[in-house]
Amino acid sequence: MSMTAPVSGPPVPRRWIALVFIALAQLMVVLDATIVNIALPSAQHALGISDADRQWMITAYTLAFGGLLLFGGRVGDLIGRKYAFLIGLVGFAAASAVGGAATGEGMLLAARALQGAFGALLAPSALSLLAVTFTTPAERAKAFGIYGAIAGGGAAVGLIAGGLLTEYLDWRWALYVNVPVAVVGLAGGAVFVRDPVAGRSRARLDLPGVVLVTAGLVALVYGFTRAESEGWGERGVVGLLVGAGVLLVAFAVVEALTRTPLLPMRVILDRNRGGAYLSVGLSVIGMFGLFLFLTYYLQTVKRYSPVETGLAFLPMTAGMVTGSTQISARLMNQVPARLLMVPGLLVAACGVVLLTRLRVDSAYATSVLPAQLLLGVGLGAALMPAMNLATAGVDAHDAGVASAMVNTSQQVGGSLGTALLNTIGATATTSYIAAHAQGPPSPALAAAGLVHGFTVALWWAVGVICLAAVVVSVLVDSRGERRAARVVAEPGVREPGVREAVVTAETPPPARQLASVGARGEPVDDGPLAARTSPVYAPMASAGPGSFGTPVHGRVRGGDGAPVCGAALTLIDLGGRQVDRATTGVDGVYALRAPGVGPYMLITAADGHQPQAATVAVAHEPLHYDVTLSGTSGLAGVVRSAATGARVDGAIVVVTDAHGEVIASARTDAAGEFEFDDLVSGTFVVAVTANGHRPGALPVAVDGQGTTHCEVELPAGARVHGTVRAGSDNLLLSDARVTLVDAAGNVVATATTGPDGAYAFEDLDPGTYTVIASGYPPVAAAVMIGETAPEPFGLTLSHPDE
Template sequence: MDDRSRHTRWLLVVALTVQFLVALDMSVVNVALPDVRRGLGFTPEGLLWVVNAYALAFGGLLMLGGRLADLIGSRRVLTAGLVLFGVASLAGGLATSPGALVAARAAQGIGAAALAPVGLALIALAFPAGPARSRALGLWGMAGAAGGAVGVLAGGLLTDAAGWRAVMLVNVPIVLFALVGAARTGLRGGSVRTGARLDVTGALLVTAGTTLLVLGLVRTSTHPWGSAPTLGTLGAAVLLLTAFVAVALRTATPLLRPGLLKGRPVLAANLFALLLSSGQFAAFYFVSLHMQFVLGYGPTTAGAAFLPFTAGIVAGSLLATRAVAALGPGRLLAAGGALAALGLAGFAATARADGGFLLSILAPSLVCSVGIGMCFVPLGTAATTDVAPEETGMASGLLNSSRQVGGSLGLAVLVTVAAQVTGDGRRPADLAAGHTAAFWVCAGLLAAAAPAALLLLPRPERTAPVVAGKNSRKNSGADVDPAVSRSTQG
């Protein structure tokens, strides 16, 4: 194998490892929360910040992480993100107070915000449009699904076997492997783009605005939608994000170029990601609750029950890899969204207190997961269509932000829906009624996403990504090794 092929393979390995790591850490801690509370003496309200600190830092800084990769080079951002994530994981595993653990989780979120956009951006830079990129995007989607599923299962197993600290320390060897892989990719440090400046004002506005938006959403479980804290937080977020748009329209090198969303594929990808994540993230949450509090599964058993979901996502991703060229991203997204909605409707129809695994969990899981898996390849393809190499980080950060905000929004809304249906009831039948209502809304969100994809992506040929020519790359500051770059340009 020559150096060019070896570098490309290692680049893909690193991109997949990063995606796996970020997804893993979004789920692995949840199962360990009761042990964390007992071990460090958290109050019930304080325990929420073990999750929220990560979500706020991650969601608020995604746009900045993606743009920094464009401006100062993917190698620098990748290395810095991995080092910060690894050190924060080690610090969290050794934490002796609630404040120390929350701070470590926030630092992990900052590292993840640097890593998540870089993974997709590297695939867009290193793989040519067509079957090679589709295969890479399919694997990228599988890595995320595997990370989420392994996180749920590993969280229970590690906590039972070695205590809650293990769910933080498990990240350290993964980070070390990714750092070794990054050194083998051929990625250069790259020079800072000549004449390019970070839009500091825009970065501050979008970070503060997105952070307040996610904060307002995640706190709706303790502060109702009509309360002063929620209305004030969401109102401030809207003002800051409006100011960010105004600054972007007047800045020569904005954090997010407004014209990027004028491209129908990019707009469609982000709208679809928002709706998909709104239903998907909430569905994962309620399926987990339903298995444990209604069907009586233990944490490890519930984690194992998610494994068929992972298998379905892998199958859907493989199917999408083969079908995207023939159907086009629009039709494939519509088909995947419709299938996922059908699976969620299956959850809603069978979410009963006396439900069994085969009918209530396995069957809808397989239908829903295949549909979700079919969406990853066309989402990645559409999100990077007609995007210049020097803006791949920007486009990737935007897509990841849409997913994070969509997930937070969907979860906040559907927790409220379920609570209203459940009321003060605590019997399994009462909880099942609340979960059923949430599943129906999840199905509606994904059903709405399907026609949106068809309307914005009506013709397959419009979503064929444009491979930049030599002049574009020369001016882009892309930091892929020349040998890898030559392979990506055919």
């Protein structure tokens, strides 16, 4: 039994129950994006909102939500994800209640803005909690499948709920409905949700970054929103978009220079996460455009009611659930993510292509339904692994802001998709009517022009979704996925990167920690290596005018002298900056270039070999440097019972290194055997626990040559159990307190009897104990525990006069 992803500790208890409440909170946020759209006309009429200001019911929420997402994600990293999650729920519910009770336009718009602000705290907290709660690949796939299905299908549910609430109750219930949902989520979240990562980010809040990114995102989202109604050439729209660009560029510069950035550049410069963010944003552009036009088509052309429109979208929701839970969740651990994302996006694009064939008289069953099924299955299969990649392998203290980037990509993509595709569709509709009208346009011509505009815009949506597939195929790297999957299994460990590789160079960590050295990271401006080396070396001299750097080349061989193919070599300077990276071919040869003379760190890593870090001195002449990598080893063994010699199945085996870090864990199979692959040479501690046995541990030396075998014997765990009776009738006594005290007078454990008067103490060392029962006047009795379990030990309580 080999392990591909080590685990850092026991799983979070009751995590599947916690998933219910995390998903419920996400559903509430997604529902609110569409449920209020249905209530908009009724709210406008009831509160006397003008047509010009009506859209602010949507815009107020969108600006606050989109602008504060990154800030909300970082707040979760600073104060704790669970606290941010609960605060977001309370605030969202309170804002919804205020909005439902609004007596005027100002009160309603303020409540909607507050909803967006608390939603920006809640959404990234929910996703980051999911990322750090489920760390094993199998559970992570299933959890993200469920989460992705809810995120994708909530919009259709919102249409149905909004229509039913508005039609049969009142528009205010489109807001009030969030209150009971939030109360349930709050009660369950407080009890079941855990933030499993110890400690919080100690970094100071990057206030300049907060101001710049919030202003930039607000300007960007509002610019897209205005472009939908005012046009892209309108002066205010151009000013907003230009201002957004300037602010976001300034934000990027500030983040690259500050020591405690709001959004560390390592989060988005990782090619897998960057590819995931881009693909999510592009996919949402196409999805929002389709959702918008298909809603218009069904309600305006086919005359569907809001409730009927929501029901018409249910097949797409079912497709998303199927794609997320039955395709991606089942295959994500067997195939690279891009082999799910690219086909999924292409299937979704095929669904949109079918919708480009819509006509005024098209039937739902033959034209809309097949397209919705393809679109739902494709997006469900693509978006779930994208969300997983977007949060995989990130440092635990950056999980909130990494999750916020997913939501930001969705929000910006949705705003851009709505504005861009609506402009394209409206222009095509106007051109069609102008070309075919002979006098005032008839209703039939208007409907035909509308459908023509829809189909033209949908062809653009096809192109955007295909572009997302191209982005995934170019940026998402299966090797990087494997590295991230290994890091995911250790949520408390710093994201592997240049700093970790350099600081621990004297004692190389396992290959799984050095595998991502090639990713471009931020310069290390502090830390042990910088402090130790900066006074020693003078600044590097230039390699000379017109030079592309000094060549550093050589060959990578294994311990047997054979060339190592696919080895990753990274050259970094003394500040921790990556200056070049290469991968060996079948002949093991590599070639790098140093930008100037001076000392550099050369890091080499390859699957199945122990990584190596070495200092190389680069002069003006080309440097030839060969690398020899030693192989990794395996560790196998068997777990037996010390009392009987029988093999123990289902025992948990944990391997830790000399520093106490967990390297891998597994369970023994039916034969009581375990096996680990890809361990570097060194001394490890093998610790074993099993039901009915005392824990055991032993040191094991792995020599790097083949597989090391060991045998672990577990002593039997003794047990004291019995019943407590009371009174002259000798009746079984419930709720009696039973205390177990060892020979030294220390309290070992306490228990309370059940309805049958029974108590039990498990996993005890052999020795003499005292059992004390109380409820009546206390009774104490000594019991001797040996290697075998004693017979049931009963106690009788009574009053002195009985």
